[in-house]
Amino acid sequence: MNGDTVLDIQGVTKTYRNKRGVENIALRVEKGEVYGFFGPNGAGKTTVMKIATGLIRADRGRVLLFGHDVAERYEDAMRQVGVMIERAEAFEYMSGYRNLELAARLYPELPRSRIDEALELVGLGANKKEKVGHYSLGMKQRLGIASAILSKPKLLILDEPTNGLDIEGMIEMRELIRSLAREEGITFFLSSHLLSEMETVCSRIGIVHNGKLIQERSMAELGEQSGQSLESYFVERIRAERGAGGHEIAQGMHH
Structure with missing residues (x-):
């Protein structure tokens, strides 16, 4: 290899x-x-x-x-490695930001600023406080990718x-x-x-x-x-x- x-x-x-x-x-x-x-x-x-x-x-x-x-x-x-297999799963009653906060617990060394950075990278910066239940399917997929890229x-x-x-x-x-x-x-x-x-x-x-x-x-x-x-x-x-x-x-x- x-x-x-x-x-x-x-x-x-x-x-x-x-x-x-x-x-x-x-x-x-x-x-x-x-x-x-x-x-x-x-x-x-x-x-x-x-x-x-x-x-x-x-x-x-x-x-x-x-x-x-x-x-x-x-x-x-x-x-x-970041992964998104099958449908991107998220808690619908929470905001996009809160969903990523939960995901970030897996990476204790990650700076908090990375959550905002990941949301900006996928184009969800303006929607981070909205409940995921209000997101379109495309926004949910982008949130899934934001979660997958959290750990860089x-x-x-x-x-x-x-x-x-x-x-x-x-x-x-x-x-x-x-x-x-x-x-x-x-x-x-x-x-x-x-x-x-x-x-x-x-x-x-x-x-x-x-x-x-x-x-x-x-x-x-x-x-x-x-x-x-x-x-x-x-x-x-x-x-x-x-x-x-x-x-x-x-x-x-x-x-």
């Missing part, structure tokens, strides 16, 4: 009782990347993210975060951060990811089933289908392939994977 590898997933396999799961997933996320983990719903993205953050255990394989094995040295591995992580793992957002909320989330990557120097590992998301924010993409990682490409490489869009590239890859019958999988991959 080189010094710039932030996340190293090595041959991870997990099979559930219904026989679904992921098989032999191997990928690396390098420092400074925005790595997009892309595939249809049910492809295995959340499973990989839960294994990567120690929420569930793999049957085989291992995950290193900053060189530490998540299963063996969880606290060391997660020290520089070097890596953010976000599962479907734009899920359920309207167009405006999605654009705001994309801009937020870009600005955090640029201004805070955060590396991202994020999942989506929407091609439009991946194309605009990611530097590299891994395509997962039926629990397998079937392709990895940098956005620069994709651009060089005769100007092919990610969508046509994806459909091509899926068809190659399944034989000629792979068209239906592309439905619902974009707005």
